[in-house]
Amino acid sequence: MPIHFPHWRRRAYAILGLLIAFGGVAAFAMTVGSVQIPFLTTCRVLLSQLPLVDITPTWLSTTETIILEIRLPRVILAGLVGAALAIAGATYQGLFRNPLADPYLIGVAQGAALGAVVGFLLPFDWHGMGVGVIPLLAFIGALVSVAIVYSLARVGKTLPMTTLILAGVALGALWGSIVSYLIITSGEKMHGIIFWLMGSFSLSEWSEVKVVLPYVVVGVVIILLYARSLNVMQLDEEQAQQLGIAVEKVKLILLAAATLITAAAVSFVGTIGFVGIITPHAVRLIWGPDHRFLLPLSVLSGAIFLILADLVARTALAPTEIPIGVITAICGAPFFLYLLRRKKRAVFF
Amino acid sequence: MIELEVRNLSLAYGRNVVVKGLTFRVMPGEMVGLIGPNGSGKSTIIKAISRVISPSSGQIFIDGKDISQISRGDLARLLGVVPQMPLLPNAFTAFEIVLMGRNPHLGLLQYEGARDMSITWRAMERTATQSLAERRIDELSGGEIQRLVVARVLAQEPKSILLDEPTANLDISHQVEILDLIKNLCLENNLTVVVALHDLNIASQYCDRLILINNGRVHAQGTPREVINSRNIEEVYGAEGCVYVHPVDGLPVVLLKAGSSRHAKPRDAIEGGAV
Secondary structure (H helix, E strand, C coil): CCCCCCCHHHHHHHHHHHHHHHHHHHHHHHHCCCCCCCHHHHHHHHHHCCCCCCCCCCCCHHHHHHHHHHHHHHHHHHHHHHHHHHHHHHHHHHHHCCCCCCCCCCCHHHHHHHHHHHHHHCCCCCEECCEEHHHHHHHHHHHHHHHHHHHHHCECCECCHHHHHHHHHHHHHHHHHHHHHHHHCCHHHHHHHHHHHHCCCCCCCHHHHHHHHHHHHHHHHHHHHCHHHHHHCCCCHHHHHHCCCCHHHHHHHHHHHHHHHHHHHHHHHCCCCCHHHHHHHHHHHHHCCCHHHHHHHHHHHHHHHHHHHHHHHHHCCCCCCCCHHHHHHHHHHHHHHHHHHHCCCCCCC | CCCEEEEEEEEEECCEEEEEEEEEEECCCCEEEEECCCCCCHHHHHHHHCCCCCCCEEEEEECCEEHHHCCHHHHHHHEEEECCCCCCCCCCEHHHHHHHHHHHHCCCCCCCCHHHHHHHHHHHHHCCCHHHCCCEHHHCCHHHHHHHHHHHHHHHCCCEEEEECCCCCCCHHHHHHHHHHHHHHHHHCCCEEEEEECCHHHHHHHCCEEEEEECCEEEEEECHHHHCCHHHHHHHHCCCCCEEECCCCCCEEECCCCCCCCCCCHHHHCCCCCC
């Protein structure tokens, strides 16, 4: 055969390269902060935690505490949320065949925001299973919101994607206006609410990582399984069915998986914007539209992007933290515009 | 080798009944044409047989098995479709699109292997689309896309092929090429072929049997010689006296004549003479 399959090797190398970059960025992010820790020391502290690795500690125990108890969970959570939002964005864009789709398109973010704001305004505080009342209500709000959108958009046995988008946008606007009203009348709690809405990793702990991790891992694996189906569904629903895809079933599985990981991610760190819509596009511009590469490459790029953004958020104006949503847009938008200009023949779908 | 049977099929979009009481059977190695005016329900029938829409009544059988009982994946291994004016995603390459034909043969965790690649490449060879392999869809013409979709159905390796106006975007040399190819496949591999055509001459040349549909009902059914005659054409299309005999093979041909429609001025219409 005179043709080798287009660019497979190049894309496989891209996955490998991004994996290495991810490791480097994560380790680097742990060296920077109010206490500077040398890169090699950071790596050795991390490696010493692995089973079967025997490294004699030559560092202070406070160094170890800073890395393992403060910076590591924060970096992991940032990576998980970035990965979750990026792959959810790529999935929604693929399902809706719409470059404007992002993980918040069908009401996840607004639902989560409403739940969180209600949590902020409750007169009491509550903790259970390592989860506070705010993330719990945010998670419930996100899922209830999407469930309502879904049941509104369903026509008989089918789910028309345009109806789903419109129902999501309309319901999202409704939640949004309620949230705005609650914010204005929230008095001294206003600052906390707005900070939550723009997103922050400042309260990251291991307990949160433990809750978010299973959702993201399971969701990502499910979505990756359907990568080829998502490719075929780029044709149109009719052709996809004629090529053997149970379109309605696959839509439902992918929507559920993407919604769950988005809800789990935003519940703890707020509705961080920009990662979910821009990361998949950047990956598409560089490595092409094949979801079998687009999805894993989005996972890695999203994780790297949010770890870096969080690094900037906590160090640029230290000791003040900048909301991470501000950083993702300030740093991400110029990079994306550069890509867009460089690839003038950009075709997204 | 499969046998396709449509039994008392009725199709509707909401309350709008498009096809009523359709019954026909296609045997392996047979190429059957669906002909009829625009809006007569040809495309809808193709969609129903490929289970994109479900019948309001009646059944469709593949080798005696009701298609509503067959999973999408299994159905796609039995039955491939060449849709009319297919929309393809611009960002993919031609090769990637044809490779999608292998989808029903692959499991959830499977990637295309060397065998899938060579089947795909062979399909592109037979449709003269190899030179397009690395080109992106937005760089291709309508005719090239049409041939690509035929290549995709070949890569799918179904036992039966349904085609909806496969020659609509093609010039005459490519029309003949694609239809010769499909006719050959039909005969060599004993495929069951159903093709919706608006071009009566192509239908007459290539199909073993024709089903003439008018307003969702079968108007006539039989060999091209039995179906394409002046009476049927006049009854269904309202065009008078335009059926002739092909000088080489004796099959019916339909020639249009300027001034034979209801919009013509009377003095233009009087000159037409036909068999």
